[in-house]
Amino acid sequence: MVKYQPFRGVVTMINDFPITPSGANEGCYTLMSVIDGTGRQVNFVVEPKTYFVDQAMVRIGDQVTGYYDADAPVPLIYPPQYRALVMVKETPGQNVKVDFFNSQLISSDGMLKLNLSPGIPILLENGQRFTKSPANRNLIVVYGPSTFSIPAQTTPYRIIVLC
Structure with a gap:
């Protein structure tokens, strides 16, 4: 069972994220930086299978909540980097x-x-x-x-x- 952990904040960066040296998957993975209201930053690795609620297109400046597996191993780097399982673009009334x-x-x-x-x-x-x-x-x-x-x-x- 996956333990979904949320992190909510504003998207400050979206860049391509190469996962193979050959570049075979170039453009399929992105690194999305999110900063919350207290200044904490998280980088989400967004994969082709990351589920975007309402298939929302996320841009820099959008308020989002990213969900990751709290029990999954992560590299010991700063800012923390998590594999995004679900991404939600905040929508008023929803x-x-x-x-x-x-x-x-x-x-x-x-x-x-x-x-x-x-x-x-x-x-x-x-x-x-x-x-x-x-x-x-x-x-x-x-x-x-x-x-x-x-x-x-x-x-x-x-x-x-x-x-």
């Missing part, structure tokens, strides 16, 4: 949470509970319909308003299942 949701559809941190209703699109990463229960899975949840309770409750706009 919240996104990437996490494992248990059998009661409560996130692993206990902060969000999903209330499902008929008609909520539950999709795979490739955009196809997911026909099973989203419980006990890693999910990308796109939602709007939520309650002020703990856990906060929401009816999602859509759910993307990370298989």
Whole structure:
């Protein structure tokens, strides 16, 4: 199970990131620098399989949240460099949470509970319909308003299942 860790900030740099000396994959990988409100910087390696919510085009100056595997090994360099699994371009009125949701559809941190209703699109990463229960899975949840309770409750706009 992947432990998704978020880092939120403003994109300050986007550059090509060569991964082979031959240049065979040139242009397929990028290095994206993100700085948060306290001045901490993280570099995300963005791969062809990095999932961008809403297929959003990210540019320098955009507010983003990058999710990476908190348990994956990383090089001991500064600024830290993580492999981006999911990237979210911040959009007013839209919240996104990437996490494992248990059998009661409560996130692993206990902060969000999903209330499902008929008609909520539950999709795979490739955009196809997911026909099973989203419980006990890693999910990308796109939602709007939520309650002020703990856990906060929401009816999602859509759910993307990370298989």
